[in-house]
Amino acid sequence: MMTKKWISLMTISLSVLLLVAGCQNGNSSSAVNSAEVQHKDDAAPMVGGELNFALSISIVNDILDPHQTGSPQNSRVQRNIFDSLIVELPDHTFAPWLAESWEVAEDGKSYTFKLRKDVKFHDGTSFNAEAVKFNFDRILNLKAPGAAFDNIGSYESSEVLDEFTVEINFKTPFAPFLGNLSGENLGIVSPAAVEKYGDAFIHNPIGTGPFKLASFTAGTEYVLERNPDYNWPPANAKHKGPAYLEKVIVKVITEEATRVGVLQSGDVQAADIIPPQNILSFQQDKNFQLQEAEPLGFNAAIALNVQKAPLNDLKLREALRTSLDLDTIVKTIYLGTHQRAYSSLSPSLFGYDASLESKWTSDPAAAADQLDALGWVKGSDGIREKGGKRLTVEMIDFYANREKRMDVMALVQNQWRQNGIELKITSLALGAYMERLKIGDFDLNMNSKYGADPDVARLALNPWVPNSFDPIQDDELQNLLRQGNSELDVENRKAIYSQIQHRIFDNVYSIPVYVFPYTVASTKALKDLSFDIHGFPLFYDAWLQK
Amino acid sequence: MLSASLIIVFIVACAIFPEWIAPYSPLDMNVNHILQPPSAAYLLGTDQFGRDVFTLLVYGSRQSLLTGIGSVLIGGLAGALCGLLAGYHGRWLDTFFMRLIDVVMSIPGILLALAISVALGSGPLTIILAISVAVIPGYARVMRGQVIAVKSRQFIDAARAIGTPNREIMLRHILPNCLSPMLVMMTTGIGFSILISSALSFLGLGEISEIPDWGYLLSQGRSYMTIAWWIATFPGLAITCLVVSVNLIGDELRNRLDPRNS
Numbered sequence: 105m106m107t108k109k110w111i112s113l114m115t116i117s118l119s120v121l122l123l124v125a126g127c128q129n130g131n132s133s134s135a136v137n138s139a140e141v142q143h144k145d146d147a148a149p150m151v152g153g154e155l156n157f158a159l160s161i162s163i164v165n166d167i168l169d170p171h172q173t174g175s176p177q178n179s180r181v182q183r184n185i186f187d188s189l190i191v192e193l194p195d196h197t198f199a200p201w202l203a204e205s206w207e208v209a210e211d212g213k214s215y216t217f218k219l220r221k222d223v224k225f226h227d228g229t230s231f232n233a234e235a236v237k238f239n240f241d242r243i244l245n246l247k248a249p250g251a252a253f254d255n256i257g258s259y260e261s262s263e264v265l266d267e268f269t270v271e272i273n274f275k276t277p278f279a280p281f282l283g284n285l286s287g288e289n290l291g292i293v294s295p296a297a298v299e300k301y302g303d304a305f306i307h308n309p310i311g312t313g314p315f316k317l318a319s320f321t322a323g324t325e326y327v328l329e330r331n332p333d334y335n336w337p338p339a340n341a342k343h344k345g346p347a348y349l350e351k352v353i354v355k356v357i358t359e360e361a362t363r364v365g366v367l368q369s370g371d372v373q374a375a376d377i378i379p380p381q382n383i384l385s386f387q388q389d390k391n392f393q394l395q396e397a398e399p400l401g402f403n404a405a406i407a408l409n410v411q412k413a414p415l416n417d418l419k420l421r422e423a424l425r426t427s428l429d430l431d432t433i434v435k436t437i438y439l440g441t442h443q444r445a446y447s448s449l450s451p452s453l454f455g456y457d458a459s460l461e462s463k464w465t466s467d468p469a470a471a472a473d474q475l476d477a478l479g480w481v482k483g484s485d486g487i488r489e490k491g492g493k494r495l496t497v498e499m500i501d502f503y504a505n506r507e508k509r510m511d512v513m514a515l516v517q518n519q520w521r522q523n524g525i526e527l528k529i530t531s532l533a534l535g536a537y538m539e540r541l542k543i544g545d546f547d548l549n550m551n552s553k554y555g556a557d558p559d560v561a562r563l564a565l566n567p568w569v570p571n572s573f574d575p576i577q578d579d580e581l582q583n584l585l586r587q588g589n590s591e592l593d594v595e596n597r598k599a600i601y602s603q604i605q606h607r608i609f610d611n612v613y614s615i616p617v618y619v620f621p622y623t624v625a626s627t628k629a630l631k632d633l634s635f636d637i638h639g640f641p642l643f644y645d646a647w648l649q650k
Numbered sequence: 651m652l653s654a655s656l657i658i659v660f661i662v663a664c665a666i667f668p669e670w671i672a673p674y675s676p677l678d679m680n681v682n683h684i685l686q687p688p689s690a691a692y693l694l695g696t697d698q699f700g701r702d703v704f705t706l707l708v709y710g711s712r713q714s715l716l717t718g719i720g721s722v723l724i725g726g727l728a729g730a731l732c733g734l735l736a737g738y739h740g741r742w743l744d745t746f747f748m749r750l751i752d753v754v755m756s757i758p759g760i761l762l763a764l765a766i767s768v769a770l771g772s773g774p775l776t777i778i779l780a781i782s783v784a785v786i787p788g789y790a791r792v793m794r795g796q797v798i799a800v801k802s803r804q805f806i807d808a809a810r811a812i813g814t815p816n817r818e819i820m821l822r823h824i825l826p827n828c829l830s831p832m833l834v835m836m837t838t839g840i841g842f843s844i845l846i847s848s849a850l851s852f853l854g855l856g857e858i859s860e861i862p863d864w865g866y867l868l869s870q871g872r873s874y875m876t877i878a879w880w881i882a883t884f885p886g887l888a889i890t891c892l893v894v895s896v897n898l899i900g901d902e903l904r905n906r907l908d909p910r911n912s
Contacts (some may be wrong), residue, residue, distance in 0.1 A: 361875055435681075436681045511699070514679075
């Protein structure tokens, strides 16, 4: 596998080195393969202080309601306001959080949770079985697309067995449930606050979390204040009681050079999603540290519209893929800071099939032969033609080079052209982009999706705009996705997702490009910032050395 | 003045014969030489794809010049026509055009161009159109004022007295007498148009073609500023040089054409 240059020798203790080395061997048991700095002196954490955190992407519509948004940047803030019933550990087992214990029924259709009795919402009301039932019913009724509603699958109803025992029932077995339950989208909101604020709850988030929202300035700043009564952290937290930090001020700074600049100047103590060219310099700077987490999910991939000519030809799609040298592309654009992706699923996700890693290599010459054999012959300008039609594919995009995806495509364009394939990149406004997606008027686009369960493949592959065009239309794949969604046996489930990954690969439905590392650079004074399995930052254990 | 002319001649030469001037092809991505500082092999360094920045500037000049000149021509002609009609006809037509132009003028030019290019989608032609619309009011205003001034002069009365048709008075007698300020304005306008088009590309609304224009190059290089200053700096300098040169020539032209100087 690729060497990860982001291992900075200066800043990493031996134990972490071993952990990272373990991940490099493909034995990715840990989601947070972080280059976290272990402070050797292990000084007692200091209470108090304000952490200024520069967030890279705007919080969509300022919504801070976990049930109504699926955007990762919103989640990064929400995770610290709302708690979940359980927590998922890096080895994909689960541990208590707001629920002390739970049982799964034989048929896999109902789950019984015994809840903690000492939990209070920020508004002073008590957390109990009623509240859990309220939350699930709310998610069902909201039907918000792309968010919590996708995470409850075939949820049917909840039953309050006693004040602190709740039973959650499904129509059909729903395998991703526990994984989803540990995510912040199924975080527990205060029923009293939902009733009080109604539609305005999205701007008045009340949960049970270690921080509460003190104030916010739309689009720019969100002030989180410590919840002084907090005493119910997840089982894997480092300490008990309230958070150490007095305040966390989240500032939205989308411009990457500015974000790096304010961190270097000391205006903020931490900044996320550090551009590759600065990752290296932060690793070498003795005043800063760099942490990485792998946000689990569906890797950023070039999705192919296999319903439309010319990409409806599997042989052509294969030639397109073998023409590419993705190792070089990923290394060049991300300067060695990002891992190359082989499968549609991210490496630390349950069910990841490492056998895909050696499945194909770049071979432009073989691809050229295959294209010749298919009848695509190079024309006078070097672009292949067949029956008077040029071999042109069009990619549509609206992200404006998010995560340097357009830079990746520029190199793809270059490599394809050398093999006589023309790539046109059309940058659109969001509305126009959705419109063309809906009617299937595109050859390529680029997608990724976060999700801590391989069921994320179902969400990523199915058209995310209701009633819209499905560029794949593979019944067998749909079948497998449904099976994976309801299979409860762990080994069988693994096998199903392996089949799914192979099916996507064999049919070249998409070409995975890179594994996105969520990065946070911070001053050395910030200690113990951690990440949950989704790669969202947790401010609970974090503290500032004075 | 001489250096300004030389710069323009050079940039125009770049735009017409880029392959004679540039040492490499703009499509060459030498991934083993990314982010190289300026050197003998790469005069102005290489970018994040391993492309030669000097080559990119040479090839990008065509797009910048085309946008600058194209939008000034379209905007200038449309503005001149509006101004001519409004100024000559007067009355309701004048009121109509001028209020319309007041409305357009109340929106900042860059914002207007931005809105238009978002509505029409990206592409070199839309950028030119968007900028053209944004610059129309200025030309229309100047033209109208000029027409009104000329209209009241005696030779126009004379022409009218012998029964010359309106169209001929406008085109034969008024227009030629209004051209010199328009010409000066259009020359200096080229610089402004190039700046707006660079700004639009910078904001990601220009076309993403394989050969980036200067504004796009500048915005791409910006995020590498801390480790590779040359990617953003040289396109910035190129824009500055071109705009300053065009403006200097515009100034010179104004001095020459100003009747009070002769």
